[in-house]
Amino acid sequence: MWPRGNPSFSKTINSYAEKLSELEKAVRKMIAESFGLEKYIDEHLNSTNYLLRFSKYNRPNTPDTELGLSPHTDKSLMTILHQNQVDGLELQTKNGSWIKFKPSTPNSFIVMTSESLTGWLNGRLGATYHRVMMSGNEARYSLALFSYPKDGYVIEVPEEMVNEEHPLLFKPFYYEEFISFDYHNAGQEAPSALRAFCGV
Numbered sequence: 027m028w029p030r031g032n033p034s035f036s037k038t039i040n041s042y043a044e045k046l047s048e049l050e051k052a053v054r055k056m057i058a059e060s061f062g063l064e065k066y067i068d069e070h071l072n073s074t075n076y077l078l079r080f081s082k083y084n085r086p087n088t089p090d091t092e093l094g095l096s097p098h099t100d101k102s103l104m105t106i107l108h109q110n111q112v113d114g115l116e117l118q119t120k121n122g123s124w125i126k127f128k129p130s131t132p133n134s135f136i137v138m139t140s141e142s143l144t145g146w147l148n149g150r151l152g153a154t155y156h157r158v159m160m161s162g163n164e165a166r167y168s169l170a171l172f173s174y175p176k177d178g179y180v181i182e183v184p185e186e187m188v189n190e191e192h193p194l195l196f197k198p199f200y201y202e203e204f205i206s207f208d209y210h211n212a213g214q215e216a217p218s219a220l221r222a223f224c225g226v
């Protein structure tokens with residue numbers, strides 16, 4: 027888009043991503059604490075990379091509602107989404123119904139748990155199944171920050187997460203191998219690519 031670069035845009039986006047990654051870390055720390063996993067937090071947070079994705083969804087070609095993005099779970103640890111004033115994100119509840127995400131203010135974010143976090147927590151938090159549905163006359167813009175484990179970091183269920191009530195669900199895995207598996211087995215999306223990849 028900018029063959030000679032755009033330092034000012036790049037600086038703004040970098041500082042946005044930096045702040046958002048702090049939010050992501052704070053939430054992941056709270057989740058880990060709620061499961062008594064304090065001793066793993068520093069190592070976990072320090073072995074994370076981030077990716078910020080910009081998306082534009084054109085307004086639908088028809089007066090009806092159109093699919094903007096197919097239902098899926100993200101493969102990351104967590105995803106934080108921020109959008110313009112045009113809604114469209116929908117989340118599936120446990121009973122299979124879809125609910126619309128309505129940000130309470132233009133500055134609201136939504137934090138979603140994704141498959142790699144499910145893997146680390148031995149399934150104790152599910153991955154959010156979500157999609158984008160477009161209606162109306164305006165384009166939708168969204169920014170998604172994905173957190174994911176660095177190459178070479180083994181995601182292994184902590185022993186504290188395994189007991190009689192919660193038997194081990196996942197073998198240790200590398201994120202990069204999981205992504206590659208998912209890429210080559212796109213049909214395995216639902217219910218869980220992770221289960222297909224490294225389920226016990």
Ligand SMILES: O=C(O)CCC(=O)C(=O)O
Nearest residue numbers: 081100107115158168170
């Ligand atoms: O645009 C959105 O709200 C959702 C984007 C999304 O689900 C994704 O990029 O994985």
Ligand SMILES: [Fe+2]
Nearest residue numbers: 098099100156
């Ligand atoms: Fe997604």
